[in-house]
Amino acid sequence: MPEDSEHGWQRRGVLKGIGALGAAAGLAGVGSATPGRDPGPKEGEVLVGVSATADGVAATVEQYVPGNAELVHANETLRYVAVSFPEQASDAARQNFVEAVTQKDHVKYAEANATHEALATPNDPQFGDQYAPQQVNAPSAWDTTFGDSSVTIAVVDTGAQYDHPDLSGNYASDPGRDFVDADSDPYPDVPQDEYHATHVSGCAAAVVDNGTGVAGQGNSTLINGRALDENGSGSTADIADAIEWAADQGADVINLSLGGGGYTDTMKNAVSYATTNGALVVAAAGNDGSSSVSYPAAYSECVAVSAVDDSENLASFSQYGDSVELAAPGVDVLSTTTETRGSYERLSGTSMACPVVSGVAGLTLAQWDLSNSDLRSHLKNTAADIGLPDTQQGSGQVDAAAAVTTEPGSGDGGGGGDGGSGDSTSSSVSGTLDGYWDYDDYSYGWNYDSPSQVVIELDGPSDADFDLYVNTGTTANATPSDYDYGSYTTDSQESITIDSPDDSTAMQVDVDSYSGSGSYTVTITEYQ
Structure with a gap:
């Protein structure tokens, strides 16, 4: 069979044409809060929204911040900054800033950093503690x-x-x-x-x-x-x-x-x-x-x-x-x-x-x-x-x-360190092992650049003991004696999860019969 795709499976050098089920592209991530900012109400702050036509969010506003105030937070994704006024500043001072800054180029709005209350507050008496x-x-x-x-x-x-x-x-x-x-x-x-x-x-x-x-x-x-x-x-x-x-x-x-x-x-x-x-x-x-x-x-x-x-x-x-x-x-x-x-x-x-x-x-x-x-x-x-x-x-x-x-898979997450976008793609391959001497090796080409996680699952016969071995970052086949990741329980249901896998080479997957024979399916799910 000709190699008609750079992604997918190869078995002992022969590509297996297993299609990938791709998820829709996610939305851009939400900007995260600046570390060190106290939670709760921030009644002395003004939020200023900056047009996408501006070269920089913080730079656009910072030049207009009065001397008694400071820019304390910037969200580059939502394109706003928070400007904090001292406690002794009057409402008039903040309002003057709002009126002045909204007249500047690229400034879309300015508004109070309003406080919102959760509507579902439990009645557990020690909840406040x-x-x-x-x-x-x-x-x-x-x-x-x-x-x-x-x-x-x-x-x-x-x-x-x-x-x-x-x-x-x-x-x-x-x-x-x-x-x-x-x-x-x-x-x-x-x-x-x-x-x-x-x-x-x-x-x-x-x-x-x-x-x-x-x-x-x-x-x-x-x-x-x-x-x-x-x-x-x-x-x-x-x-x-x-x-x-x-x-x-x-x-x-x-x-x-x-x-x-x-x-x-x-x-x-x-x-x-x-x-x-x-x-x-x-x-x-x-x-x-x-x-x-x-x-x-x-x-x-x-x-x-x-x-x-x-x-x-x-x-x-x-x-x-x-x-x-x-x-x-x-x-x-x-x-x-x-x-x-x-x-x-x-x-x-x-x-x-x-x-x-x-x-x-x-x-x-x-x-x-x-x-x-x-x-x-x-x-x-x-x-x-x-x-x-x-x-x-x-x-x-x-x-x-x-x-x-957040709807799963929307890509609209909370801005975590390495959680990925939420998109995923899966593909499967099936085979048969004839006995304890038998095994199948596969080479799996990545569908995503720098996937955040990959899950490899083996579903084998209930009356046999098949094991699963994986190598990443190498072209060497995985074996029971040489592998980076292994799952070898006492049955043929195996699962390996790898966070931030090395995708510099195709992933090497080995399905090995420890004992017994029968058919199996390997499913690989990548998360972007």
Whole structure:
């Protein structure tokens, strides 16, 4: 078959003509706020809009700013600047500036930086003492939806007090399973000491607008897989079993506010299983302050979350690195705790940031019907750039309002660090392996320049064990002994997610039969 396209698949040197399903081009990104600007009302500011005919947005206005004022913010995409006047400045002074500047060339308008109030304010009495929901714009998202009980978030953690007055309304009637004591009740053995999952549960989904305590990010259904004991420790096996259980329960989101132990195939297979079965796995980056993310967050299947404080600075304890995908509040976070400890308390850690992202993910699914892969991309596409390096914030701080109100794939995101435009394209290839000695190698040509993410999925026979291996940035075939990325669970359902893949060469994909035979399909989805 002739090579009639520079993109697509090649199998052992022969192009397979698999068409790509392209998405419509997205809109230009939204300009992000200047880091360091305080949130909330800015009643002393004037916004000045500048015509596209001007050479520069800030330069056009700056020459007209009076000496007692200053230009404090510029949005090059929406083409406006904010001019701040001192508190003692009179309304007349601001009005004089408005009237004068609107007479200048290229100035389209000038207006007060008006204050807007969220219409959906929860009646939870301690909501005003929280900052995490406000910082990720959950109240604005609640104008659209408070969440949906059909969306399930699994908390794999210590036992949770699921009958807590501020959690019971969102915990499932069958609240979970205990993998520590091997029974069907995940309630804490020692509520005074075992409180972590209760706090994590509240960060994600303490009941919103119930007149009690605090508010989580939205009203998703919670289930608890108790895999850690009252000391906060748990084995790889217990955690992996709990992850598998959560996936089998149909969890849409699985929260892993835990880490340590390094890479293990068991845990890798567990998160791969959960991902293949449709769950978004969200994991805490770790708390030792180092420049690499701990496992399980470091697995490609997991969304690694770093922690920031109420000033949107990286928490001193938060681990960071290239694997970080999103940031969220994780310092002095007020949430539910066991009633024996007083019902509410403030805790810090990436353990707290992680369920904020999980809760926003659940809230997003209440509005949009998304696969776990598309949800992951959507959260990143709509994240807010808070001015930190990509290694600290990933695509940015998760933004509930943007995630709920932005149509997936529109490209109209929140200006995050590396979330991409939201466009995607997919293509597939099918084949057959005859036995453990057999394999197929493919060379995949990229459809996008510098894709933000690529997801490679293998769907093979249920009675065989096929594995998936990938190389990038090289023309060398991937093999089970030489690969950059691998997924090799105990069945033939494999998935590999690569953020910001190396597209300097075609991607090399190897489908290998560990044992058994049958037909398979490999699907590759690129995100721009």
